[in-house]
Amino acid sequence: MGACFGTAVSAVWAVLDWRSVLYTEWTWMGACVICIALVGMVTGFAVPVRRKDLAASVDRRGDLQDRLTTAIERDSSQDTFDAALQEDAARSLDRLVPREVFPIRFGRWHLATLILALMAASVFLLGNSPVVLSEENRRLREELKKQGQAVERVTKQQFETPDAKREMSAEEKRLADEMRKYYRDLEKAHLSQEEAMQRSNELGEKADQLAKQAAQAVQQSLQQAQSARASMEKATLDANGLGNVSPQMAGMPESEREEKMAQAKAEARSIQKQLGELKRRLDEINKKLANPNLSGSERKKLEDERRDVEKQIADLKERAKANLDEQKALELSKAAQEVFRKMMEDPLYKKLLEIEKKLAQDAKSAAKSGQPKMTDEERKRLKEELEQLAQQLKDPKAMKEYLEALLKAAEEAKRMGRGVGIGLTLNHLGFMQAPPGPGGPGGGNWVGNVGQVYKLDKPTESKGKTSTSVVSGEVRQGSGPQAFVEIKAPSFVGSRSGIPYQNVLPSYERKAESALERQQIPKEHQKRVKEYFDSLTGVKKE
Amino acid sequence: MPEQPEATWFRDTFDRVRTEVQKVIVGQHDIVESVLVGMAANGHILLEGMPGLGKTLLVRSLAKSLSLDFSRIQFTPDMMPADVTGTNVLGEGRMFEFRKGPVFANIVLADEINRATPKTQSAMLEAMQERSVTVGGKRHDLHEPFLVMATQNPVEQEGTYPLPEAQLDRFFFKLLVPYPTKDELREVVLRTTGSAEQEPRPVASREDVLQMRAIVREVPIAEAVLEYGLSMIVATHPDGSGASPAATRYCRFGSSPRGAQSLVTAGKVHALLAGRFNVSKDDLRKVLKPVLRHRILLNFEAEADGMTPDKVLDQVISFVDERDRDPIKI
Structure with a gap:
């Protein structure tokens, strides 16, 4: 019965596999049958058989004329015939051969098991066997399977490691589930190429989106880390009585400080000199004012002049004070720099700065181009290093905050790496490796960075409202196959901009010209850029 | 034995x-x-x-x-x-x-x-x-x-x-x-028609x-066998829940409780004659017709279909046997 139920489950599974609802393999179906059969066997052994039933069955099978049933019922009675009955039943039982009483025979359950097994196998073969396919379809199917294996490999790498399972967010889990469904669809070749490519695009977009979100999170974490580091540096200065020194000044190079000190001293001398001159002039004015023969207008003029000089003297004194403070600060910054130098000599701090720098570069690169600088392995190592550092850390609160922020950034970076990894894989799948067909109208959308182009005969209809446009271009240089499909729709259905291109064209054109001016575009391509914008505006520019 | x-x-x-x-x-x-x-x-x-x-x-x-x-x-x-x-x-x-x-x-x-x-x-x-x-x-x-x-x-x-x-x-x-x-x-x-006629001896x-009758009463019957016998009796009741299709169609009245008593007693005698010390279902099957053929009353449809009590009882036996299954399915 267990085997029968097992094959029934397998048959249902095979149907679900055929309908692309729940995939299976031979091994899984076989394991299902064996497991349920074992459960049935164990249950069979575990469920007690009532003596009465067993006796009735043996009576029936061994033609004992109900001797056992009666004897078992009356095993404690002592009426006239009971002793003889027990003896008769025992003798009759002794004459039986158990193998003949309960022979292994092909019964209804066996037949049902066989039929269900055949059904399961047939349905499974119907959905999976390439025998019934044409040569071309078989080859396409093989290609899809290969793509599926590639997606499976990267999905497992990215999502099925113990670390990834522990760290994955809800969005990542959803993406992982979709990826699994996708690679199984591919491996089972239950998708057409168009569907496979569209799914690839959708999943790639989701992965990119995840990577971008993660990159933003990395940057936020890094900002927190920087803020924590600044607090930590300020705390260090406070601890050394250098609370007035800003961390920026403390980080000033020696030569710059000397230069600034010399400037300050020169300025101080200049101020002293100016002060002396102003004081002499003030004395002269005071002497002139002491003359009683001065007219009213002359006296007034001298008094105005004296006020002006006094104000200049006051300003100069202020400047002298500031200059003195600056000189003192520069003196203190030297001490602060010494403190920082000692702090920088701490290998732990040095390491943390190094990690921060790497993470910042990685996040910047990922956010900008979608391609991080570090590999997954490097990110993993980085996180491990941070965790080791965290164990060594017995420093103040600020240092701990800094480290925690870096750790968080490292985790986000790993997440970003997963998204980027998936996105890259999906974009590099290289669909449609079929022989070149007759093709439809020229042009189409690129899918993947491949080097050999095949175009599907059948264009894919989409829901876009725009008409088909022709985009001219050249095949990208490089090895490897390339493929594209013509989609009669906007390039990015569902995420397209609603702004008419005429509105944005001037801005983009300016940016392109600016780039050309800054010579960011190689010379050999500058002409092509100009031609492109000219073709859009319809104006020939020189 | x-x-x-x-x-x-x-x-x-x-x-x-x-x-x-x-x-x-x-x-x-x-x-x-x-x-x-x-x-x-x-x-x-x-x-x-x-x-x-x-x-x-x-x-x-x-x-x-x-x-x-x-x-x-x-x-x-x-x-x-x-x-x-x-x-x-x-x-x-x-x-x-x-x-x-x-x-x-x-x-x-x-x-x-x-x-x-x-x-x-x-x-x-x-x-x-x-x-x-x-x-x-x-x-x-x-x-x-x-x-x-x-x-x-x-x-x-x-x-x-x-x-x-x-x-x-x-x-x-x-x-x-x-x-x-x-x-x-x-x-x-x-x-x-010959000269010598055989005469039975006592x-x-x-x-x-009387002793034989007393011995018969001592023969035990298992619950399952009794259940089987009673099922056959009940199967002759045209309006009962355990009625066989044949009884429902052809019987006006089924067996009385005396039929059940007679069935079991006759089964006991058969068991002793077979050298057993218990009544078997076979014993009951063997005596069913002589015990019940005068106890079931057939209706007009039975007469029209040419059914006899023995034929109806054959169908009753088949009906009860179909339901009396081996409790162990191997």
Whole structure:
């Protein structure tokens, strides 16, 4: 019965596999049958058989004329015939051969098991066997399977490691589930190429989106880390009585400080000199004012002049004070720099700065181009290093905050790496490796960075409202196959901009010209850029 | 097979009586055995068959081999109950004294019982059930063992009064006496037309019969076997929840509880004869027809379809057997 139920489950599974609802393999179906059969066997052994039933069955099978049933019922009675009955039943039982009483025979359950097994196998073969396919379809199917294996490999790498399972967010889990469904669809070749490519695009977009979100999170974490580091540096200065020194000044190079000190001293001398001159002039004015023969207008003029000089003297004194403070600060910054130098000599701090720098570069690169600088392995190592550092850390609160922020950034970076990894894989799948067909109208959308182009005969209809446009271009240089499909729709259905291109064209054109001016575009391509914008505006520019 | 003194004695006695009876009765082995089973089970037998098939001879031979009193009552339409039970007559001392009728014997052959009026039939049937007769307000017990063997002619004739169902129910078995085969007929002719006639010897006594009846009651029956037997009885009830389709379609009335009692008792005798100490389902199957064929009343549809009680009972057995499944499915 267990085997029968097992094959029934397998048959249902095979149907679900055929309908692309729940995939299976031979091994899984076989394991299902064996497991349920074992459960049935164990249950069979575990469920007690009532003596009465067993006796009735043996009576029936061994033609004992109900001797056992009666004897078992009356095993404690002592009426006239009971002793003889027990003896008769025992003798009759002794004459039986158990193998003949309960022979292994092909019964209804066996037949049902066989039929269900055949059904399961047939349905499974119907959905999976390439025998019934044409040569071309078989080859396409093989290609899809290969793509599926590639997606499976990267999905497992990215999502099925113990670390990834522990760290994955809800969005990542959803993406992982979709990826699994996708690679199984591919491996089972239950998708057409168009569907496979569209799914690839959708999943790639989701992965990119995840990577971008993660990159933003990395940057936020890094900002927190920087803020924590600044607090930590300020705390260090406070601890050394250098609370007035800003961390920026403390980080000033020696030569710059000397230069600034010399400037300050020169300025101080200049101020002293100016002060002396102003004081002499003030004395002269005071002497002139002491003359009683001065007219009213002359006296007034001298008094105005004296006020002006006094104000200049006051300003100069202020400047002298500031200059003195600056000189003192520069003196203190030297001490602060010494403190920082000692702090920088701490290998732990040095390491943390190094990690921060790497993470910042990685996040910047990922956010900008979608391609991080570090590999997954490097990110993993980085996180491990941070965790080791965290164990060594017995420093103040600020240092701990800094480290925690870096750790968080490292985790986000790993997440970003997963998204980027998936996105890259999906974009590099290289669909449609079929022989070149007759093709439809020229042009189409690129899918993947491949080097050999095949175009599907059948264009894919989409829901876009725009008409088909022709985009001219050249095949990208490089090895490897390339493929594209013509989609009669906007390039990015569902995420397209609603702004008419005429509105944005001037801005983009300016940016392109600016780039050309800054010579960011190689010379050999500058002409092509100009031609492109000219073709859009319809104006020939020189 | 283990030896058990009572069972062995039972079988031996049964065989001895059978052998003696078969010395006179040619063939009819099943009928002879069934009559003996009824005797051992303390039940009355209704024999149905054409005249001249040896019914009277069978009963007489049985009485002789058992050393029992035998009387024969030839029922006729003008027969009165007193002709069966006996009557009070004025004696020499001017006192009424009871003169016993033919029913006061151990084995009574009620020949052509369906020729008597219902009044006389019921007097006979009362004696069968109560094992006593009441005359003039006084009860007279019959001698044990008391065994009535009634015969009736299956052919509908004028001046017959078919036995009502309630009275038929009092018969333990109804046996259909078949015609003898050609070989059996030859043997009958040779035996009865030659010079030497075989006479059965008495090989058992009145006490032996009573002892046999006591032994039969000791045979155990398992719950499952009893359940099986009762299922067969219930399957004859056309309106019951366990009715078989055949009973629902063809029966007006099913078996009474007496049918169940008779079935089990007859099964016990068969078990002992088979050398077993328990009743089996096979035993019940074997005795089902003689026990129930006169206890089920068929309807008009059965007659129209040519169904007989035996055919209906065959279907009842099949119906119950289908439901009696092996509890272990391997």
